Amino acid sequence: MKKILIIGHVWPEPSTTAAGHRMMQLIEAFQVLRHEIVFACTASSTVHSLDLEDMGVRTMEIKLNNSSFDEFLLELKPDLVVFDRFMTEEQFGWRVAEFSPRALRVLNTEDLHALRKSREESFKQHKIWTVEDWKNHPMTIRELTSIFRCDLSLMISSYEMELLKEQAKIPEQLLLHLPFMLEPPSSEKKRSCPSFIERSGFICVGNGKHAPNVEAFKILKQNIWPKIREELPTAKLSICGAYLPQQVLEMHNPKEGFEVKGWVEDLDKVVRNARLLLAPIQFGAGIKGKLIDAMSNGTPSITTPIGAEGMHASLQWPGAICGHWEEFAQSAIHLYTQKDDWRAAQERGVVILQKQYQKSTQINTLKSRFVNLQNNLQFHRSQNLMGRILQQQTVSASKYMAKWIEEKNRK
Secondary structure, three states, rough: EEEEEEOOOOOOOOOOOOOHHHHHHHHHHHHHHOOEEEEEOOOOOOOOOOHHHHHHHHHEEOOOOOOOHHHHHHOOOOOOOEEOOHHHHHHHHHHHHHHOOOOOEEEOOOOHHHHHHHHHHHHHHHOOOOHOOOOOOOOHHHHHHHHHHEEEEOOHHHHHHHHHOOOOOOOOHHEEEOOOOOOOOOHHHHHOOOOOOOOEEEEEEEEOOOOOHHHHHHHHHHHHHHHHHHHHOOOEEEEEEEOEEEEEEOOOHHHOOOEEEEEOOOOHHHHHHHHHHEEEEOOOOOOOOOHHHHOOOOEEEEOOOHOOOOOOOOOOEOOOOOOOOHHHHHHHHHHHHOHHHHHHHHHHHHHHHHHEEEHHHHHHHHHHHHHHHHHHHHHHHOOOOHHHHHEHHHHHHHHHHHHHHHHHHHO
């Protein structure tokens, strides 16, 4: 049994965020591999935080810029340390390298934050995003530096894998494409899934703290829903998600069929009873949990090229991918009213889940990579010359800054 330490950016919230769902999947994968797991975090928990202790995961509250973490490492002696996002690696990576040098260091990227941030800034500046915008963003350097310093980085999106290899020249041995790990719908679940006739209404899902979701709600309200409602005057759209800001709550208008419901306890049930999911995502990164949820519940979806990016390889999308709002609305109307096309889209979602997100396949891939790295860790690190250079240079800066802050706090 290996000891795995996960240093969380936040306490996972699988009921509110795709990142929380992803972390739960990683924890479950480690448990399938029969590893002992310790989850440590500096953040405060919320009402939506997962009860990790109930899952058999030991939890630990840790402090930033505090040598008590060094003592914790020396006592725990982890075999593998997972940094949840690059900001966590910046804070704790040097301590792990110094006090647990034999531990495999793994970065869970969730998505490329600099990619999402550069796209958001281009969107707000009303300009077309290019790869050069990502390359020249200051966060990109920080993120790439963390990737080089780690032994392995888990990439959720195939697009981001190619971006790192082709544009940033990251060696492939430092990366692992590990998308969501899911059980394809069983025969029983497919039989119990509501039919076309039994479903009604549209749904749009998104955490209100995530800027791409808020902009998606806005574009639905202003540009897409009026066109759909004109053709389908009795249709309803449900906006679901935690932490919705006031500007979204004020969009609630039952007379227009635009209903802002906020957080729902059983999101799967709501998605499963909707006929169509709408995701007009204009910027962002990674793969979209809401679109995976739609496939898992047999609900076709309409989204954008950014929304579907890195999610379906060359397989046909279970719905439609649209780059213009008029096309988006017309595609939604068509699938909502055409039973045979709706059923065909539903089946395509099952195929994608089976071929791209098969849980057992992904866990075996993860296990194989970990075993190989742990058996050849010294050689693996010797080949990562850039990582060794960055480890030496940036660790010194981070280390002494952290010690200075700790001393300042003590005084």
